[in-house]
Amino acid sequence: MSGQTASLLSVSGLRKSYGDxxxxxxxxxxxxxxxxxxxxGSSGSGKSTLLRCLNLLEEIDDGIIAFESREISDPRVDPRAVRSRIGMVFxxxxxxxxxxxxxxxxxxxxxxxxxxxxEAESRALSLLERFGLAEHAAKHPDQMSGGQQQRAALVRALCTSPTLLLLDEITAALDPELVGEVLSIVRAEAEAGMTMVIATHEMAFARDVATSVCFLDRGRILEQGPPSQIFSxxxxxRTRQFLRRVLPT
Amino acid sequence: MSDWSPSQHELDRRRVRSRLRTRSAAIATAMTVGVFVAIGFAVTQSPGWETVKENFLSWPDAKASFPDIRDAIWLNIKMFLIAEAFILVIAMLIAMARVSRSPWLMPLRVTAVVYTDVVRGIPTILLVYLFAFGMPALQLQGLSNSPFFWATAALIVSYSAYVAEVFRSGIESVHPSQWSSAQALGLSRGQALRHVIVPQAVRRVVPPLLNDFVSLQKDTALASAAGVFEAVATARDYTLYNFNFTPYLVVAGFFIAMTVPLARLCDWLTARMRRRELAGAL
Structure with a gap:
């Protein structure tokens, strides 16, 4: 119905509210x-909600979301068919x-x-192997550290070979030492050409891997551009103010 | 935000959504009507339907037995209300005894474990017999010998064992980190249980608790075995004199009328608690 044919995902005029x-x-x-x-963007600026809308986990109030040139915000679209092509990590x-x-x-x-x-097990095992989790395959999640669990969650999302990966502040619950091991996987995936939309508080990481950075403030994309421009x-x-607070001086 | 008005696209989408909702409602209605009509047809076409209608669905007999059953059901309701109050208290005490850790309370813990194991193993009707006929034989001073008293006591004993296990499963389902954070604030184990763990546990077990109470309401009928002239006994009395079983359906109707409001009340309470705790959260 809409969207440029070349884009993988295009969002326009998206609006979402909870009550007032x-x-x-x-x-x-x-x-x-x-x-x-x-x-x-700061907490509550709408980053997570945007990701949840992209994966059709939220019913939107206005606007269009098109994925692979097809409007997926149409209520007649089967959300499971969309989600089977999109991976998400929480x-x-x-x-x-x-x-x-x-x-x-x-x-x-x-x-x-x-x-x-x-077939599923051999693919999962090779991914677990690649991300250093082979010896944990038989463990239950609660027996592993937070970093290992998050890496396992990434592998779980990758096992279905998604065309788009949504990462929702995946390092926010990890201590600084473990952040690196998770981000290195994301970096490897980025280098391998995986398309990703990432909500993150890791500015250094964003500067490194992003092709484009969006600054959200109170539910709006206030500014968008290549990391070199946004960060310098x-x-x-409002962006300058935010960056002054989060970037080491 | 006030200057926003839905775009044409959004209006179209809302129309589609409402059409989809109408379609689901139509499917639901058609399916429900279809299934029940089919069942009704199957039952009324059965070869014995005429005899059944005569013996179980006789309007004059329903009318004749109604006033007596209505008066007798108050005995069931009274028994249920008294028993429920005691069961909630006793069951909670047993559950708390079972999760206690103090070495001083070891005898209490042992008693609680043995109590639940033994009592749950005995069919409720046997407990009713044993209490109603055995207890008065002890000739205890100051206690009533009425079948109503002992039948109610038997129900309390039986159900407090079940409900205690429901409470205990609720207590154990609360995440250990809640214990830790309560204790880190300096609360004693007892205080943590009373102010932090049990309130969360009770919320979780409302549905199974309701299950047990509906079951208790129905089991008040077991008191008829001990000679209490409650609703089921009244209905049986009528059927024995008039050779018609319709009063049993009348009693069943009364029991359903008792349980449905309780179920709706519990649903409403659970929904309200969820709304309050999750207000605004994803």
Whole structure:
């Protein structure tokens, strides 16, 4: 119905409110294949809600979301078909505690994508291997450290070979030492050409991997541009104010 | 925010959403009507339907037995209300005894474990027999010998064991970090239990608790076995004199009328608690 045919994802005029509280106001965003878009901004600026809207976890109040040239904000679209092409990782890991790491990773491939058990396990194991989690495959999530759990959650999201990966402040619950091990995976995925939209508080990381940075403030994208521009010469006063507080001087 | 008005696209989408909602409502209605009509048809076409109608669905018998059953059901309600109050208190005490850690309370813990194991193992109707016929034989001073008193006591004993386990599962489902943070604030284990753990536990177990209380309401009928002339006994009395079973359906109707408001009340309470705690959260 809308959207430029080339873009992987395009959002225009997106609005979302909870009751009287407007959380997203006229948000527009375009994601091309292999883009890494970093959403920055203070807590409550709407970063997480935007990601949840992209994955159709929230019913939007206005605007259009198009994915692979098809409007997915149309109520007639089956959200499961969309979600099976989009991966998402949450701040609190959200691994299923009653399943082993391997079973966490093979659940969706087997039940949603109809992959055989052997095939799903061999793919999961090779990904776990690549991210240094091979020896933890048989463990339950609560037996692992936060960093290991978050890496496992990333593997779980990658197991379905998504075309777009949404990361919602995935290092916010980790101590600084563990942040690096998680971000190095994201960096590797970015270099491999994975398209990602990332809500993050890690400015150094955003500067490094982002192809484009969006600064959100009170539900609006106030400023968007390549990291070199946003971090060194932001045009908006509000952006400068935010960056002064979060960037080491 | 006040200058926003939905775009044409959004208006179209709302129309689609409402059309989809109407469609689901239509499917739900058609399915429900279809299934119940089919069941009704199957039942009324059965070969014995005429006999059943005569023996179980006789309007004159329903009318004739109604006043007596209505008067007798008050005995069930009274028994239920008295028993429920005692059960909640006793069950909570047993559950708290079972999760206590103090070495001084070891005998209490042992008693609580044995109590739940033994009592839950005995069929409720046996407890009613044992209490109603055995206890008066002890010739205890100062206690009533009425079947109503002992039947109610039997229900209290039986159900407090079940409900204690429900409470205990609720207490154990509260995350250990809640214990830690309560103790870190300097609360004693007892205080933590009383002010932090139990309030959260009770909320979680409202649905299984309701289950047990609905079951208790129905089990007040067991008192008829001990000679209490409550609603089921009254209905049986009528059927024995008039050779018609319709009063049983009348009693069933009364029991349903008792349990449904309780179920709705619990649903409402649970929904209200959820709304308050999750207000504004995702």
């Amino acid at each position: 509280r407007v959380v997203l106001d006229d948000v527009s965003l375009t994601v091309e294949p292999h883009d890494v878009i970093c959403l920055i 701040q609190a890991y959200n691994l299923f505690p009653h399943l082993t790491v391997l079973d966490n990773c093979t659940l969706a491939p087997r039940r949603v994508h109809g992959v055989s058990r052997a 010469s932001p045009t908006e006063e």
